[in-house]
Amino acid sequence: MSDPLHVLHASLARRTTSLAVHLALGALLVWISVASSTMPFGWRAVLLGLGIVVLILAREGWCESAQALVLDANGLRQENGELIAPMDLIASVDRGVFAFKPSNGFVLHLTRPIGLAWAPGMWWRTGRRVGVGGVTSGAGAKAMADTLAMVLAERDRRTGNSDGL
Incomplete structure (x- = not known):
């Protein structure tokens, strides 16, 4: 890791x-x-x-909710190592007002579905979406979403991909 x-x-x-x-x-x-x-x-x-x-x-x-969520170069995972969303499958981050997202959180759009999973109060994954938030602080989730958005922008700049999705 x-x-x-x-x-x-x-x-x-x-x-x-x-x-x-x-x-x-x-x-x-x-x-x-x-x-x-x-x-x-x-x-x-x-x-x-x-x-x-x-x-x-x-x-x-x-x-x-005792498990922290960790964002690293491999993607988003739980503190215990369970991978939530691999970095190469994350297409975009959405934390807009009208996004279907958890309270105080954000939603990730994936390039392909990777199965159903749920950690009540922390995150859920269904289809090509991963929702992060719930009992997390709004400021902490916003900071993580901003960090992830910067990583994705740098990746897209390097690869020449400007799709977003």
Whole structure:
């Protein structure tokens, strides 16, 4: 692995707030499903299932947001080494107001799809898009997007490619 160009961490306060909101929602759904005697059984089962899913996602989000995102010459990866988007497949970065992106984040457009993946609260990958953000700080995500945009501009200048996509 090469030297990092930028590292993006999720703050403890954002991680804790996200965990608290998810735990409260999951507990509320479970409580409503158990405490409501007038609700039909089917709806109680649906609420119980949703509550359990939200509680599982709370745990996953807490664990995944402990991993920093690292941008280096090879691409974007998690701190544990899992590659999110290889540099040679990244076509462009979009952090515009109307971009379909996570909160406080940005979206990468890839040249080809590389499969579905998701780290709740940190990033998602579907089709030719990778969304980065969520519990990350807006300033940190903006700095990473700017760094990546400069790397891509330099790569395009060297190769003579001015497409962007």
